[in-house]
Amino acid sequence: MQVSESEIRGDGFAPLNEFLCFTIYSTGHALTQFYRPILEAIGLTYPQYLLMVALWAKDDQIIKDLGSKLFLESSTLTPLVKRLESAGFITRCRDPKDERQVRVKLTDKGRALKSEALKVPGCIQSAVGMNIEKVMEIQAAVAGIRDRLIEGR
Incomplete structure (x- = not known):
């Protein structure tokens, strides 16, 4: 077992760079920053890209299911969906079987974007x-x- 610097100092906290949570968080931030110019070139933000990837894998999904896949609350997902709809990549409509549910579908423009995103x-x-x-x-x-x-x- 390796002894950390904080155990030697006796202050109770390891340096920030030894926290697993910080390493994962900062790596996620670095990934998002890395993707930014690549995705800007195709007109998407990173969260929008993830939503589009989910739709390219399976079109015509209920918002609730997309939220589960993306680990997003509806308060975060709804504005994201609205922006993609405004850009012409997706459409929203009520589920004919259950009016309480909203379905999200790719448009032709959204399907065409996949070739650029590959x-x-x-x-x-x-x-x-x-x-x-x-x-x-x-x-x-x-x-x-x-x-x-x-x-x-």
Whole structure:
């Protein structure tokens, strides 16, 4: 077992860069900043890109289901959906089977955007200098941490 600097000093806190939560948080921030110019070129923000990826995987989804997939509350997701609708990438409509539900569907413009967005995933792999197997290993480990934290609530 390795002894941290804080244990040697006796102050009770490790340096910030030794906090797992800070490392994940700051990495997420760095990823978002890295993606910004790439996504701006295709007219999307990072959260919009994630929503579009979810729709490219499966079109015509209920907002509630999209929120679950993206780990977003409706108060965050609704403005995001409205902006994508204003840009002409998606449409919203009431579910004919359940008027309480809102469905989100890709437009032709939204489907066409997918071909431009296909270059985005390869950019990060190149930037981090890791092969796809290593990237997927890290992704699985971080997803495991997230899932255990959610289960522990």
